[in-house]
Amino acid sequence: MPRKVDRHERRTRIAAALMRVAAERGLEAVSLRHVAAEASVSVGMVQHYFRDKDEMMVFALGRVSENVAARLAAGGDADTPLREMLRALLVQLLPLDEERTVEGQVALAFQAYAAVRPTVAEGLRENTAQMRAFVGDRIRAAQAAGEAVTTVDPLRAATALLALVEGLGVHVLGGHYSADEALAVFDAHLDTLFGP
Amino acid sequence: MPRKVDRHERRTRIAAALMRVAAERGLEAVSLRHVAAEASVSVGMVQHYFRDKDEMMVFALGRVSENVAARLAAGGDADTPLREMLRALLVQLLPLDEERTVEGQVALAFQAYAAVRPTVAEGLRENTAQMRAFVGDRIRAAQAAGEAVTTVDPLRAATALLALVEGLGVHVLGGHYSADEALAVFDAHLDTLFGP
DNA sequence: TCGGTTACAGTACAACTGCATTGCCAAAGG
DNA sequence: CCTTTGGCAATGCAGTTGTACTGTAACCGA
Structure with a gap:
């Protein structure tokens, strides 16, 4: 060396x-x-x-995923109520502050990039797939503990939750409404999943 | 001439x-x-x-909005149940076929484009703003007619619905799951708004 | 000390970009 | 008829792009 x-x-x-x-x-x-x-x-x-630009792009995309994953992992205490834990988790995905806005813009750009470049799409896919499974498990556990309504399929509910956060993030980034409003909508949705 | x-x-x-x-x-x-x-x-x-590339881009963006608006307007009979009407409306925004996939990719690309170019963002904003108001009105009407649960604020519910569709669309475009799955999730969400 | 490997900086190049310019052609109005 | 005007093609230009190819210095094992 x-x-x-x-x-x-x-x-x-x-x-x-x-x-x-x-x-x-x-x-x-x-x-x-x-x-x-x-x-x-x-x-x-x-x-x-x-080596080339694509490798640089893919590496940067990986960094974004890592950052998100790191913040997600930080919010996972075992004894907190599942609803609060899920909330803390998913709120990390909303562009509520400067740092997450930047990441959100980059992530959005990569979504568009990946929608056309299948090679890049792979990286994003795995990430959200395991997130979906993870959130689904938590919802299932919450249902078993009687904390959540049992009228919905856990995996579907997880998919909806993630998609909702994604959509809210996109709209906030586009300036369609404020981050606070997005948060309120998100909380209202959580109310339909868990109790009041 | x-x-x-x-x-x-x-x-x-x-x-x-x-x-x-x-x-x-x-x-x-x-x-x-x-x-x-x-x-x-x-x-x-x-x-x-x-005149220049930007004008071409903005015009194309306008075309996408028009196409979407046209399809939305086509599905609005007055005497159909509000739930079915809303469903028919919002399903148009999901990339369920080739044409809507193309439009979705372009729209997604423009979302990313607009997240950085405030001038372009204006065009998108107005479009979804009036859509939000429209959907909100329908939900309010459905609540008044006893067709929908009254535990949620209509505008918030509309925002959530639009954001959910947006997020589902992004994920389907990214290949995270199939369009059918997205539809199922969407229907499950409608079930929480209206009855079974 | 020497050879080899790594870590850079600088530059050259072909391909591409948006845009301006020019010119030709068809049609309509005087 | 003939001048004007809009429709359109072709080409040129300055700038940017990704990448290849240099050159040079630092370091380390032998």
């Missing part, structure tokens, strides 16, 4: 720059030169750490 | 080509040359009918 450099750290730093560019000017403005400039490095360096 | 040409028809034809390109290769692949090639016309002709 000729020189000590944390490869992963460099890649992460570059990916962060890419996300900043994407959030501010859209995914279409993401070019090697723009990313390099945003990261204050040379184009050659970006090339050194990523 | 030197020669009789239906200007609007030409613009519409070009916009259709743009949507095909966007659906197949993503919004970033939308260039004057690609659109011209897809429409089997010259670049000069595209330039002749649109």
